[in-house]
Amino acid sequence: MASLICKFSGCLQSILLREASCCSRILINHEHKRYRKRSRKPAPWFEPRKTGKLTYGVTDENVADLKQQVWEDSFKPDSPIRVEFLERKGLTDNMIASQYQVDKNFKWKFNTKRTGVIAIKLGMIPQWTKEGEKVMCTVLQVLDNHVIRYTPPEDFQKSQGFHPWFSKNVGSMVVGTLSCSPLLFSKRYNNLFLEAGVAPKRKLTRFLVSPECKLAPGTKLRACHFRVDDYVDVSAKTIGHAFQGVVKRWGFKGQSATHRGGKSWRRAGATGGGRSQAGTRRGKKMAGHMGMDWNTQKGLKILRMDNKYDVIYVKGVVPGPDHCYVRVMDTVLNHRRKGLMKNPPSCPTLLEDSAQKLPSEVLSSDLFDFRDDSISISAE
Numbered sequence: 001m002a003s004l005i006c007k008f009s010g011c012l013q014s015i016l017l018r019e020a021s022c023c024s025r026i027l028i029n030h031e032h033k034r035y036r037k038r039s040r041k042p043a044p045w046f047e048p049r050k051t052g053k054l055t056y057g058v059t060d061e062n063v064a065d066l067k068q069q070v071w072e073d074s075f076k077p078d079s080p081i082r083v084e085f086l087e088r089k090g091l092t093d094n095m096i097a098s099q100y101q102v103d104k105n106f107k108w109k110f111n112t113k114r115t116g117v118i119a120i121k122l123g124m125i126p127q128w129t130k131e132g133e134k135v136m137c138t139v140l141q142v143l144d145n146h147v148i149r150y151t152p153p154e155d156f157q158k159s160q161g162f163h164p165w166f167s168k169n170v171g172s173m174v175v176g177t178l179s180c181s182p183l184l185f186s187k188r189y190n191n192l193f194l195e196a197g198v199a200p201k202r203k204l205t206r207f208l209v210s211p212e213c214k215l216a217p218g219t220k221l222r223a224c225h226f227r228v229d230d231y232v233d234v235s236a237k238t239i240g241h242a243f244q245g246v247v248k249r250w251g252f253k254g255q256s257a258t259h260r261g262g263k264s265w266r267r268a269g270a271t272g273g274g275r276s277q278a279g280t281r282r283g284k285k286m287a288g289h290m291g292m293d294w295n296t297q298k299g300l301k302i303l304r305m306d307n308k309y310d311v312i313y314v315k316g317v318v319p320g321p322d323h324c325y326v327r328v329m330d331t332v333l334n335h336r337r338k339g340l341m342k343n344p345p346s347c348p349t350l351l352e353d354s355a356q357k358l359p360s361e362v363l364s365s366d367l368f369d370f371r372d373d374s375i376s377i378s379a380e
Helices: 004-010 059-073 079-088 093-099 187-193 246-250 334-340
Strands: 115-126 133-141 144-150 173-178 202-207 231-237 243-245 288-290 294-304 313-316 325-330 361-363
Touching: 115 173, 115 313, 133 294, 133 325, 144 187, 144 202, 202 325, 231 334, 246 288
Parallel strands: none
Antiparallel strands: 115 133, 115 325, 133 313, 144 173, 173 202, 231 294, 231 325, 243 288, 294 313, 294 361
16 A cells, blocks of 8 residues: 555655654644734644653563554454443443434435545546546545544534534534554543544544534545545645745746846835825735645546545646645535436445445546457457
């Protein structure tokens, strides 16, 4: 699986080969101020993840035994940590099953919101249609996704993460990806995964879901949550370029090479001239921090899917660098969702028993399959 990532990106060290967290992509509390767009102040509901070194003065054999006991044996759906957590809350497995029981008679509607998944961008690769047209696709891999927590709409409206422009008929579902050792994180962060009974995740995100699409904590999500020829919305952070000038950030022309004066050929020029309207206006394109902003590409079509390695081929360009985290969810475009009325997706998700019956690889009807016989030779 790690070789699959290195094959697409050409990188010797992939995100799966690291034990510690990769780049710092914490959730930021954006303060609405005039001349201040970014703030490194964390949100009030953010739990610190980092912790001190807990293996000081401990031998390597003790660390190996501790990893086997805590990581491999404890974090399971029937782990003693989860049982102790449910007993402290006064819950049982039957109560949990009844609370998150899926209505099998429910059919997908136009305003239904399903949960999304967290994928890793592997890179780009070309594909060809049956007419010979070249199509560039972005390769996304869905690895180790589990549902961590579900909050019903009545409780979600009272939480700090609820906004007035959200619909009051949707709940919150937290999804995590890439399991890690609990020795790398703080105790408060590890306590978030006691209800689900899974190992601590390296990345967490939240999706707004309908009450009919709720899932029990600990449910595994795979790439078959979507289907070929479906349209999805992909969100990620763009590539960061640090502080840049107006020529690179906004594409200013600059002065000519023959009649420029001094060192002002890449400057912005006048910013606030005039008498009655003197002063720099809001939204003026100036030098500043470039990149590392959330960007969403809507209405991208899934052309190919590998169910064995949970790889999705999405038509078009997805924001962000290689090996970054990507949010993949059902599209919100109305003209794309109308096509799902005739063939609705699996709601709330495709169950594990049905997922094992799927073929290892599925291609769109528009793509050309190079495994097919292109030359036929007859006996004559």
